[in-house]
Structure formats: structure tokens, C-alpha cells
Amino acid sequence: MENVIELRNVEKTFKGFQLQNFSLDVKKGYVTGMIGPNGAGKSTTIKLIMNLIKADRGTIKVFGMDYEKNAKNIKEKIGFVCDENVFYEDSTLKAMKNIIRPAYTQWDESQFNYYVELFELPLKKKVKTFSKGMKMKASLAMALSHHPELLIMDEPTSGLDPVFRRELLEILRELMLTGDKTILFSTHITTDLDRIADYITFIHGGRHIFTKEMYQIEEQYAIVKGSLDLLDADTEKEFISIRKTESGFEALTEHKERVMNIFGEEAIIEKPTLEDIMYYTNKGEV
């Protein structure tokens, strides 16, 4: 399967934070959702992929190309949406569009007007009067108006009301129908991912913990609940982390089959949410 994005052994160090030996593949034609707690390195990873910051070490390829020789070519194929302000606050949306449009040979004015109307965006008001959600919508309208092959979004649903969040997911789903588009987006709202993601990339403490297909996560991970006497040095090894209380334990495993065989009917096995996986992995300090 073709990779649209490939990171190999990438390192990036800030004071008090390091993206360590970070390798990542993003598959063409699929939606990959990036999750991880605050400060895990999601935005840093996206900025590296967008060439907004440089890696200290390692290689980054987008569409099989590196930025050194192909920056313009790569950027033309990417639609980028982020929660930081990418607009000049004193400009209108129309003025911003006129600045951005020449950078894209594939710019489609009717597409832009379609999204401006759909998102009910004022073209002639200064961007500084926009709400957070309106800025996100404006950023999305720009990103989608040059027919990108790859859409990269940093927290696109933050600041959006639940109704528009759903609409956005619907727009993304429609975009994916052609089969040749790829989406990578980071989010805190893990329930959005249940609706749309094919792959989940989990980042924690500057490390890439896993990229798995949704169905693999369902097959491998489970929340296990039972009485404390089920735990000993051997059984505890099956868990990523365990929460013990006076009445029993609750734990996360990534060996669902094996745990079912070990405990049989004695433990309760439940399907974890992505939040459960983040929470228990965080506690286990992977």
C-alpha cells in the first residue's frame, strides 16, 4: 500500500520535549486520526510534515518527495487546516483568498464560493471579527478550494459546535468517496474518529506508540475487570496498566484473546474507547 507521508527516525528537540526516533507512515486513500494527550507532540509532528519546522535528524517524505527540492510541488497537493491563526487579522476573507489563490495552479473559484456559502462566511468582514469556529471554517474553505490530494488538519474540530462538527465529518466523508484522497488529522475529540478514521496513530511523550487500523484496535485491546485475587506477577504482565481499588481491578490489555483464555468467565471483558486506551497508556508511562 502506498504511503503519502513517511517519517523515518525523525528527531526534534525543544527545551523539555523531544520527538524521539519517530517513524510514521500515512497510507494513501485513507483517513488517519492522530491522538495523544496534551503536549504529546501531535502539532510538532504536523508542523514537521508541513515543513513549518525542521527536523534535527531523520527523513521526511511527502508523496515520495523531500522538501529540499520539491517544496512547491508538495505544498500544492496539500490542503492544510490548523487551529492557529493563519490569516492576517486586518484582512478580509476575500483579500486573504486573493493572496493565497495564485500559489495554487488548481485553485477553483467556484469551489471556494461554494464553501463560503455553505459555511455562511462573510467575505468582506475583517478576519479579526471572526469567531474561532469561523476561522476554522475559513481555513477549511481555503484548503478545499485547490483540490488537494492530501488534507492535513491540526485539531480541526476544536472550537466547532457539535452540529458543524458533524457536518465537517460529513464533508470529509464525501471527499473520501473518490478514493484517491488522503486525510491526516489530529484531535482530542476521540468520538469523531469512531465516525470517520480508518487508522489511528497514537502519540505519547514524543514517541509514536502505534498506528493501527480501527478493526485491529477492536480486536487487540480490551478493558478487563475482575477481583484482585486474579492478579499475580504473571497475569499482571498482560496489562498496559492496572487501576486497583478495594473492590477489584480494572485494566487495559492489548492481548484480548490471550486474556480471555487466561481468565475465562472469571473476568469481565469490555470494548475500550480510544479515551480508555489513552488514559491507561498514560498511566502506564509507555
Ligand SMILES: Nc1ncnc2c1ncn2[C@@H]1O[C@H](COP(=O)(O)OP(=O)(O)OP(=O)(O)O)[C@@H](O)[C@H]1O
Ligand atoms: N516552538 C517551540 N518551542 C519550544 N517548545 C515547543 C515548541 N513547540 C512545541 N513545543 C513543546 O513541545 C511539546 C509538544 O507540543 P505539541 O504542540 O506538539 O503537542 P500536542 O500533542 O499538539 O499537544 P496539544 O494536544 O496540547 O495541542 C510541548 O511540551 C510544547 O511546549
